[in-house]
Amino acid sequence: MSNHFHSDPDTGKSNAAVNDALQEVEHQLSMLWRRARSMSHQLSRQVHPDVEPAAYGLMTFIRQEGDIRLTDLAAIVGITKSSASRQIALLQSLGLVEKKADAADGRAQYIGLTERGEERMHEVQNARSNELLARFAEWPQQEVQTLAGYLNRLNAMHMDKLSSEKYRCNDQSRESVPAGG
Numbered sequence: 637m638s639n640h641f642h643s644d645p646d647t648g649k650s651n652a653a654v655n656d657a658l659q660e661v662e663h664q665l666s667m668l669w670r671r672a673r674s675m676s677h678q679l680s681r682q683v684h685p686d687v688e689p690a691a692y693g694l695m696t697f698i699r700q701e702g703d704i705r706l707t708d709l710a711a712i713v714g715i716t717k718s719s720a721s722r723q724i725a726l727l728q729s730l731g732l733v734e735k736k737a738d739a740a741d742g743r744a745q746y747i748g749l750t751e752r753g754e755e756r757m758h759e760v761q762n763a764r765s766n767e768l769l770a771r772f773a774e775w776p777q778q779e780v781q782t783l784a785g786y787l788n789r790l791n792a793m794h795m796d797k798l799s800s801e802k803y804r805c806n807d808q809s810r811e812s813v814p815a816g817g
Contacts, residue, residue: 673689675764676689676692676693677689679692679760679764680692682756682759682760682763683695683732683756683757683760684730684732684756686726686730687726687727687730687732688723688726690715690719690723691723691724691726691727693713694709694713694720694723694724694727695727695732695733695749695753695757696757696761697709697712697713698733698747698748698749699749699754699757699761702748703736703746703747703748704746704747704748705738705744705745705746705747706720706721706724706745706747709724709747724747727753731750731752731753732749732750732752732753732756733747733748733749733750733753734747734748734749734750735747736748
């Protein structure tokens with residue numbers, strides 16, 4: 637795969653324009669992430685006043701993907717099993733998720749939304765969808781689709797990096813770190 641960010645060997649020109657563009661991308665992503673964190677905080681509180689944004693993110697993933705093992709959920713989301721376990725315990729105590737026995741492996745359990753959890757997520761996510769629809773009402777459909785494609789590509793880059801790294805954990809109380817790191 638070619639890298640479009642190297643300087644031109646024929647002209648010897650530096651990539652000042654590329655560096656400026658990458659700095660602007662970094663700035664815009666930073667602003668987007670701050671706003672996304674703020675939105676996630678607001679949405680999580682709409683599900684239940686005691687739900688933290690991290691737990692809301694787990695509920696969103698479970699709603700999209702269906703019942704999932706805790707270890708798989710933690711790995712896909714990129715958090716430790718103990719962090720996921722704490723968030724799931726809170727959600728379970730609030731009646732928003734439940735643990736279900738794995739019929740194929742009696743020792744394993746799947747995490748799924750309860751009826752109440754599904755109802756709350758449905759209400760909150762429908763309201764969010766309506767908000768996005770209103771915000772993008774002025775955009776041509778093709779531009780919204782292009783933006784979605786770029787965001788998909790950006791997320792895929794992140795997932796490729798996560799799946800290619802091997803994580804080790806020094807002990808169960810610490811966060812996982814990349815092998816060799």
